[in-house]
Amino acid sequence: MSDSASAGWVCSVCGYVHRGAAPPEACPVCGAPASDFERQADTPKPPKPNPGQWRCLICSYIHAGGAPPEACPVCGASADDFGPLDDAKPEPPQTHAGALRFVIVGGGIAGLAAAEAIRGVCPDARITLIGKDPAPPYYRLNLTRYLAGEVGADHLPIHPDAWYSEQDIRLLLGEDVAGIDPAGHTIQWASGVSEPYDKLVLACGAHPFMPSIEGTALEGVTALRTRGDADRILDAIRPGAPWAVIGGGILGLETAGALARRGARVTVVENFGWLLPRQLDAFAARHLHAFVAEKGIEVLYQRQTAAFEGDGCVKAVRLADGSRLSAEGVVVAAGIRSNSHLARKAGLEVNQGIVVDARLTTSHPDIFAAGDAAEHHGIVYGLWEPARYQGQIAGLNAAGRPAEFGGLPRVNTLKVLGFxxxxxxxxxxxxxxxxxxxxxxxxxxxxxxxxxxxxxxxxxxxxxxxxxxxxxxxxxxxxxxxxxxxxxxxxxxxxxxxxxxx
Ligand SMILES: Cc1cc2nc3c(=O)[nH]c(=O)nc-3n(C[C@H](O)[C@H](O)[C@H](O)COP(=O)(O)OP(=O)(O)OC[C@H]3O[C@@H](n4cnc5c(N)ncnc54)[C@H](O)[C@@H]3O)c2cc1C
Structure with missing residues (x-):
């Protein structure tokens, strides 16, 4: 039984857990009223700090030592972005899952974290991790630093290639899963061949949202989601060339900063009245604007993009007010959409993402979802740390080790811009x-x-x-x-x- 003074109250809208004798007046995460809170049956104890280990707030890199490192060797974050690791130590491995077949669709951080969690508790499990990308799982969040020239390609992989065979994880790269049969417990390859699973984790991430604007098919109009996108931009960019970035959110600004570092003349086109409208109020955004302007990046506010113009290759961006920006390249950073089509086709419940409960179970009990593909209490996070954490929890549940995701506050930082x-x-x-x-x-x-x-x-x-x-x-x-x-x-x-x- 839980002590009533420290009972857990779960926000039924976003999963936020409040501790106290009564629920809060409103959820600090999503604003839902007290009536939307439900009392947790049994309040789990908070995890104990793990002295001597520090987790990077941005990329989850774990550093061992008496103090955090000066800079994160993975994403470059400063020592201030490290906090003491407070994950509970993994419990001893269970063996009851035996040689169950786990198939994980998606070789991003969520899929990898699921594979690691399963291997951690099921030494005998047969784990297959499938990625459409030709590269083994990499630090996607570092692509802007890669584009800026801050890190080389050797800094992108999360684990060395040999790690997967050492962990006995069957890694299939450049492979596209074409379908799922939940009743038959199989996935289908594009060739039509099926492969069986006992438990399936859908960690297929998200794709960039491309607004339906004339000219998106022109060469030079792109998004930044994969290593391939970054390499194409790097091939195209030349010092002094005009580039446009559509969207003044975190990804748009980071991309603008990276392009400016490469010598491009960058203009950001933002719909809203200030930068980072989802992360900053107008007061804080003024400071960011001044900094961005100092870097030579121009920002156009309250402007809508009407079309990309060119003859095969993009030459200009036409705005809704009729004005034109010349552009040799355009990066569209207008948000993401979950890759939920496999789940939808298979009849699983899908909203903005694949709908999951606190155990990250989909509407089928043997299928789990995590990361940018998943929607938990109406939220698709689109962030690295929630994707990693959800992957871990989905993996544990798939392996028969109950664990719950109670929601996470959104944490946002800028890396490339230097602000x-x-x-x-x-x-x-x-x-x-x-x-x-x-x-x-x-x-x-x-x-x-x-x-x-x-x-x-x-x-x-x-x-x-x-x-x-x-x-x-x-x-x-x-x-x-x-x-x-x-x-x-x-x-x-x-x-x-x-x-x-x-
Ligand atoms: C440039 C950039 C910078 C970012 N910076 C930050 C940041 O600073 N901080 C932060 O918190 N977040 C950042 N993010 C967001 C963060 O990277 C994502 O939230 C995170 O990578 C999501 O991980 P995921 O595993 O859910 O999905 P993904 O990383 O998208 O991985 C999913 C994988 O599944 C594969 N896949 C999809 N469908 C199939 C299929 N049918 N068959 C096989 N494979 C399939 C995809 O090819 C992909 O490789 C950034 C994102 C980008 C693009």
Whole structure:
């Protein structure tokens, strides 16, 4: 039985778990009211910190040592982006799953994490990991750094090639799964041949959303999703050439920063009135705009793209107001769509993504889904860490080891642009019951949103040293009543959260 003072309350909309005697007035993640919270039957104990190990907040790289490294060797994040590893230690392997056949469709981080989790608890399992990409699983989130020339191709693979055979994981690359038969427990290859499974994990990721704009088929109009996309852009780019990026979200800005590093003259076309509208409020976005402009990147706000023009190759972008931008290349960064067609064709429940429950089970009990392909409580995260974590949980459940995904706060950072930016959780107050503290510093600004005596969200622009503590405070719903009692300023909030670092 759980202690009523620390009972768990699960938001039925987004999966957020609140601890306390009663549910919060509103969910700090999705804003759902108290009536949407359900009491957890049995509240799991929080994981114990694992001293001496540090996880990179951005790419999940784990560093062993007394302190975090100066910079993440994988994604370049600074020491401030590391937090103590607080995953529970894996329990001893189970053997009951024996030589069950696990098939994982999708060789991205979610698929790989599922394979690792299954192998961790089922030494005898027969694991097949299938990827459409010709390359073994790689750090997709590092493609912008690769494009910028910050890391070479040798930094992209997650594991060396030999790792897969050492782990006895059958890795099939450049292979496209064409269908699934849930009743028959088989997948189908394009050739029509079937392959049986006992448990299936769908980790097939997402594809870039291409708005239906005239001219998207022109050469030079592309998205950035795969290593192949990055290589094509690198082949095409030349110093001084005009390039356009459609979309001023994180991926669009990172891409713009990378293109500018390669010497292109970059214009970003953004529909909204400020940059990163999903991660920043207008106040914080002003600082980012100034920084971006200093880099020589032009941003056009509240503009819609009407067409890409050219004769075989793109030459210009026509905007809805009739104006034209000349462009030798265009990168469209207008969001992603889950790869859910396999699941849909197989009759599984699909909404924006493949619908999963807390155990990441789809509407078929032997099929699991994770990462950008999956929709949990209405959310398709489209982020690295949730994809990794979901993959792990899907793998554990597929292997018969119950584990639950309770939702994660969204953590966003910029890497390539060189501007320290971090945002987590809710960035816009849903109503007047939120306390918002903000101030400006020499380097940028800080915004804190409190609700129900906890930190619901935060933005750091410029100095991001507090990012790991803030992410943790949002994730664990740290009690901030001691701070909030004293009519605090943003500087007081910084001091309060800094204490946890020291
Ligand atoms: C350029 C870029 C930068 C990013 N930067 C960040 C960042 O800084 N921080 C962050 O949190 N997130 C970032 N992301 C998002 C993050 O990379 C994704 O959320 C994450 O990679 C999703 O992992 P996944 O395994 O679910 O899907 P994916 O990485 O898309 O992998 C799915 C794999 O499944 C394969 N597949 C699909 N269908 C089939 C099929 N039928 N048969 C076989 N294989 C199939 C695909 O080819 C793909 O290789 C970035 C993404 C991009 C593109």
């Amino acid at each position: 320290g930016l971090f945002s987590v959780g809710t960035i816009a107050p849903a109503d007047g019951s939120y306390l918002v503290l903000r101030d400006e510093t020499e380097e940028g600004c800080r915004v804190f949103l409190f609700h129900d005596n906890t930190l619901a969200g935060a933005i750091l622009a410029g100095d991001t040293r507090l990012s790991a503590e803030l992410a943790k405070a949002v994730k664990t719903r740290r009690d901030c009543s001691a701070l909030l009692r004293a009519n605090p300023s943003a500087a007081d909030a910084v001091a309060f959260f800094s204490e946890a670092r020291n």
